[in-house]
Amino acid sequence: QSVLTQPPSASGTPGQRVTISCSGSSSNIGSNTVNWYQQLPGTAPKLLIYSNNQRPSGVPDRFSGSKSGTSASLAISGLQSEDEADYYCAAWDDSLNGHYVFGTGTKVTVL
Amino acid sequence: QVQLVQSGAEVKKPGASVKVSCKASGYTFTTYDINWVRQATGQGLEWMGWMNPNSGNTGYAQKFQGRVTMTRNTSIRTAYMELSSLRSEDTAVYYCARGIGCNGAVCHLYYFDYWGQGTLVTVSS
Numbered sequence: 581q582s583v584l585t586q587p588p589s590a591s592g593t594p595g596q597r598v599t600i601s602c603s604g605s606s607s608n609i610g611s612n613t614v615n616w617y618q619q620l621p622g623t624a625p626k627l628l629i630y631s632n633n634q635r636p637s638g639v640p641d642r643f644s645g646s647k648s649g650t651s652a653s654l655a656i657s658g659l660q661s662e663d664e665a666d667y668y669c670a671a672w673d674d675s676l677n678g679h680y681v682f683g684t685g686t687k688v689t690v691l
Numbered sequence: 692q693v694q695l696v697q698s699g700a701e702v703k704k705p706g707a708s709v710k711v712s713c714k715a716s717g718y719t720f721t722t723y724d725i726n727w728v729r730q731a732t733g734q735g736l737e738w739m740g741w742m743n744p745n746s747g748n749t750g751y752a753q754k755f756q757g758r759v760t761m762t763r764n765t766s767i768r769t770a771y772m773e774l775s776s777l778r779s780e781d782t783a784v785y786y787c788a789r790g791i792g793c794n795g796a797v798c799h800l801y802y803f804d805y806w807g808q809g810t811l812v813t814v815s816s
Contacts, residue, residue, distance in 0.1 A: 612798070612800070613792075624806040625736065627804050630792075630804070668736055672799065676753055678796065680738040682736040
């Protein structure tokens with residue numbers, strides 16, 4: 581059972597800005613950094629954002645992350661057709677001797 | 692370049708065990724954790740646990756305690772995840788992923804920067 585809550589879906593037309601929220605608690609987002617993973621259909625997840633707002637090499641700057649308190653968000657500006665994918669937030673959780681938790685996932689559709 | 696290559700698909704009967712391998716290349720195997728994450732069809736990602744290839748230390752999600760074992764063979768840079776007492780609900784794609792950002796027991800910055808291609812495990816009678 582996921583402890584990070586995301587909206588099940590989000591959509592936009594090409595060029596638009598889409599934002600995905602991720603809500604957690606003091607033991608996960610409130611204490612640790614947030615990461616985002618992109619999963620294209622039929623493929624393995626890929627690291628998109630780490631440490632709240634850092635992009636790995638090769639990730640376009642259209643993707644940006646932020647965090648405030650026990651919530652985080654991912655923004656995709658200048659939406660493109662290849663951005664259609666599932667997006668998951670994630671963070672370390674300090675409860676239960678420590679474990680990693682993922683969000684419920686958000687399906688982004690490009691209209 | 693960093694690569695994690697997993698073993699092929701498996702079909703198992705309920706009650707059996709499955710062992711999935713994850714072979715690392717392109718980096719020093721003992722420097723980074725290996726985590727295991729699974730995904731049932733149409734469902735989200737579920738973390739199963741981590742292993743430090745250098746020490747062999749492990750940490751498992753509470754849900755899998757007693758049923759999962761993560762090991763490694765450093766000579767061939769390969770990590771393993773064995774899940775026992777399989778049931779139909781264990782049917783999923785299992786991924787290994789390289790973990791970075793834990794300093795001992797402190798994991799404020801933990802994330803997975805490289806993933807394997809996934810291994811489908813089907814549990815069916």
